[in-house]
Amino acid sequence: MRFNLKGIFVLAITCSLCGFLLSLVYSSAKDKIKDNQKKAIYQAIEKIAKGYKEVVPIKVRSIDVYKLIDEKEKIMGYAFLVEGQGYQDKIKILGVINKSGTTLKGIEIIDSKETPGLGARIGEEFFTSQFKNLKVFPSIQLTQKEKVKNNQVKAITGATVSSTAVVNILDKGIKELREAGVFND
Amino acid sequence: MKKGKEWIKGLWKEHPVFRMLLGMCPTLAVTTSVINAIFMGVAVIFVLFFSSLIVSLIRKLVPPQVRIAVYTVIIASFVTIVDIYFKANFPQMSKALGPYVPLIIVNCIILGRCEAFASKNRLIPSLIDALSIGIGFFWGLVVLGAIREILGTGRVLGIKILSASYYNPMVVMILPAGAFLVLGGLVAIMNKLEGR
Numbered sequence: 001m002r003f004n005l006k007g008i009f010v011l012a013i014t015c016s017l018c019g020f021l022l023s024l025v026y027s028s029a030k031d032k033i034k035d036n037q038k039k040a041i042y043q044a045i046e047k048i049a050k051g052y053k054e055v056v057p058i059k060v061r062s063i064d065v066y067k068l069i070d071e072k073e074k075i076m077g078y079a080f081l082v083e084g085q086g087y088q089d090k091i092k093i094l095g096v097i098n099k100s101g102t103t104l105k106g107i108e109i110i111d112s113k114e115t116p117g118l119g120a121r122i123g124e125e126f127f128t129s130q131f132k133n134l135k136v137f138p139s140i141q142l143t144q145k146e147k148v149k150n151n152q153v154k155a156i157t158g159a160t161v162s163s164t165a166v167v168n169i170l171d172k173g174i175k176e177l178r179e180a181g182v183f184n185d
Numbered sequence: 186m187k188k189g190k191e192w193i194k195g196l197w198k199e200h201p202v203f204r205m206l207l208g209m210c211p212t213l214a215v216t217t218s219v220i221n222a223i224f225m226g227v228a229v230i231f232v233l234f235f236s237s238l239i240v241s242l243i244r245k246l247v248p249p250q251v252r253i254a255v256y257t258v259i260i261a262s263f264v265t266i267v268d269i270y271f272k273a274n275f276p277q278m279s280k281a282l283g284p285y286v287p288l289i290i291v292n293c294i295i296l297g298r299c300e301a302f303a304s305k306n307r308l309i310p311s312l313i314d315a316l317s318i319g320i321g322f323f324w325g326l327v328v329l330g331a332i333r334e335i336l337g338t339g340r341v342l343g344i345k346i347l348s349a350s351y352y353n354p355m356v357v358m359i360l361p362a363g364a365f366l367v368l369g370g371l372v373a374i375m376n377k378l379e380g381r
Binding site for chain 2: 004006007008010011014015018021022025026029032033036039040088113117120
């Protein structure tokens with residue numbers, strides 16, 4: 001009995017020391033990680049959207065939205081960051097959409113931990129390029145065959161869950177923005 | 186001297202990748218390029234070194250029933266530190282390595298060395314053992330990564346080695362199949378050199 005108690009004691013001490021150490025490391029690196037994520041978002045916007053002059057971050061409900069302003073001080077579109085459950089962990093997607101909220105200009109996967117070689121391919125050009133000039137009204141459709149309509153996206157073979165997740169996350173985010181009246185003005 | 190030899194066997198004689206075939210998951214998955222291999226190797230050396238250090242220091246305090254749990258917590262902590270550090274300072278690399286940095290936690294090399302060596306030996310031999318296995322793993326990954334990158338893309342670390350004018354890159358080399366082909370070749374060469 002005494003022996004077991006010692007085991008519990010040692011394990012508890014180890015865990016709390018490690019936890020303490022990790023919280024120290026995390027709090028020192030937190031700001032830098034946030035900065036990097038911000039940078040990644042702006043880089044993604046730069047990659048997808050063209051011809052904007054200024055990016056104004058706003059918050060719509062719980063979604064981070066970035067207004068893209070053109071030379072004439074007019075809104076030309078929106079970038080938005082949405083996330084949701086993928087196959088393994090959360091998938092974070094940045095999408096750029098036109099002013100009226102009907103056509104996607106493109107997407108970029110900011111963060112995902114999908115299965116390498118299968119689900120992780122959602123980040124590859126061949127998949128993300130399908131979202132270029134994709135009609136999103138009334139909703140995006142996922143198809144297992146070749147796409148025939150301009151609101152369809154072809155799923156990745158062997159990664160239906162991840163493909164579905166990307167489409168659903170985007171769809172849900174866009175619907176929420178639409179309901180919030182972002183595309184009305 | 187004999188003991189000293191025992192400590193540095195990880196560099197060649199008991200090379201973790203080519204002789205013991207341990208840690209295959211990161212070995213096969215991240216060696217698509219040299220830079221990935223370097224970062225992965227450094228991460229493993231760091232985790233292995235510090236885990237061995239702690240495990241060796243506390244080896245007499247840990248009751249045998251809970252030892253694996255204690256080692257795993259220690260290893261996981263150092264892996265998380267590496268993960269956070271990469272995320273903060275090398276976001277590109279962190280993205281490229283993906284889940285394989287957190288997966289170092291279950292890398293059998295590290296738990297294997299902690300259990301088989303560090304928990305039974307004094308501090309200095311444990312550290313030397315950790316370094317030799319770590320460096321062995323490092324050069325294994327770099328060689329594998331270099332071969333795959335040269336054959337698969339014709340370049341290493343962004344520097345052109347094979348010109349496109351006479352060499353058509355074999356894409357299969359940077360795909361998973363290429364990892365097995367190159368690894369098989371290298372293990373065969375190692376076996377031949379060791380005369381078995």
